[in-house]
Amino acid sequence: MPLGEFELIQRYFAQVAEASSDASVVLGVGDDCAILTPPASRQLVVSIDTLVEGTHFLPDTPADLLASRLLGAALSDLAAMGAQPAWLTLALSLPTANAEWLKRFSERLAELCLEFKIALVGGDTTRGPLTLTAQVHGFVPEGAALVRSGAQVDDLICVSGTLGDSRAGLEAQLKGVEQPGFAPYLSERFFAPSPRIALGLSLREFAHSCIDISDGLLSDLAHILKASGGLGARLQLEALPLSGAILKSYGQDQARQWALTGGEDFELCFTIPAEKLANLAHLPVPIAVIGKVTQAPDICLFDRGIPCEISGSGYDHFLKQSPVE
Numbered sequence: 001m002p003l004g005e006f007e008l009i010q011r012y013f014a015q016v017a018e019a020s021s022d023a024s025v026v027l028g029v030g031d032d033c034a035i036l037t038p039p040a041s042r043q044l045v046v047s048i049d050t051l052v053e054g055t056h057f058l059p060d061t062p063a064d065l066l067a068s069r070l071l072g073a074a075l076s077d078l079a080a081m082g083a084q085p086a087w088l089t090l091a092l093s094l095p096t097a098n099a100e101w102l103k104r105f106s107e108r109l110a111e112l113c114l115e116f117k118i119a120l121v122g123g124d125t126t127r128g129p130l131t132l133t134a135q136v137h138g139f140v141p142e143g144a145a146l147v148r149s150g151a152q153v154d155d156l157i158c159v160s161g162t163l164g165d166s167r168a169g170l171e172a173q174l175k176g177v178e179q180p181g182f183a184p185y186l187s188e189r190f191f192a193p194s195p196r197i198a199l200g201l202s203l204r205e206f207a208h209s210c211i212d213i214s215d216g217l218l219s220d221l222a223h224i225l226k227a228s229g230g231l232g233a234r235l236q237l238e239a240l241p242l243s244g245a246i247l248k249s250y251g252q253d254q255a256r257q258w259a260l261t262g263g264e265d266f267e268l269c270f271t272i273p274a275e276k277l278a279n280l281a282h283l284p285v286p287i288a289v290i291g292k293v294t295q296a297p298d299i300c301l302f303d304r305g306i307p308c309e310i311s312g313s314g315y316d317h318f319l320k321q322s323p324v325e
């Protein structure tokens with residue numbers, strides 16, 4: 001028997017909503033709207049992300065991987081603002097009501113909601129080409145959000161984790177997993193990004209500016225520099241944090257290229273005064289200092305002190321072909 005829309009929501013999403021809900025959710029899934037109580041003296045921080053089959057992922061990608069990719073990307077935006085995750089709404093356009101797909105998707109979704117303490121409070125489900133949209137809501141104390149516009153000359157430029165892995169993981173998808181040198185770790189970095197929520201919360205107190213790396217380091221850093229009044233940067237390529245997996249599978253030149261221009265790493269790039277850096281030493285996530293903010297407005301690259309250039313800057317949906325098309 002085909003599943004109706006109401007039954008589908010009840011069977012696959014009402015439980016996730018109930019399991020992830022907390023006292024701030026007065027009324028969750030089931031009515032025309034959710035009713036939510038924000039905590040006193042907090043600002044609401046909101047972001048929305050969409051994944052479209054053929055643009056962001058290949059057809060037949062397993063549903064659990066889509067759940068982690070969708071939530072990872074959306075939560076990463078909250079991390080970049082220094083926000084504590086609170087509520088999630090989910091819009092799905094599905095070609096068919098496939099019970100196996102819905103089970104895998106909703107089970108992974110439930111795990112992620114519990115892990116990141118975000119409550120599913122509503123959504124929309126329609127028939128159509130496979131498209132997944134997550135809107136996330138988080139909180140910051142008034143005026144405390146991390147923004148792109150606060151970078152200052154001489155700030156250190158830092159990034160969390162390792163860069164380029166997600167682009168390398170995409171390459172593995174495009175070329176097929178039988179490719180020699182393929183590392184499952186890289187695919188995992190593409191499909192299951194680690195939103196740096198705890199780092200974002202800590203950075204509120206110390207960083208001058210922050211962005212999450214979704215389009216590529218050079219492109220996203222340029223957003224910070226532009227928003228901060230037209231500043232520039234000196235970057236040391238030898239300081240780029242590269243995973244053992246990317247170096248082993250693709251070599252240093254390719255790894256550096258992807259670290260600079262490959263998108264969707266969902267690591268944080270932030271600027272911080274040098275004397276504040278030690279405050280981050282206790283965090284479990286590795287942090288690399290990769291350069292400095294300059295008054296001169298360009299991004300200049302150096303390899304062990306020698307100026308160098310690379311081609312390309314980042315990913316733009318409307319300027320370039322999507323890598324999966």
Ligand code: ADP
Nearest residue numbers: 009013028029030031032090092122123124125
């Ligand atoms: P309406 O027609 O009034 O917009 P819907 O029939 O679309 O309501 O949805 C019914 C309820 O189910 C609403 O509370 C809505 O937020 C929730 N809902 C629909 N789809 C989803 C989903 N994919 N995930 C979570 N909640 C959903």
Ligand code: MG
Nearest residue numbers: 123124125126
């Ligand atoms: Mg509706």
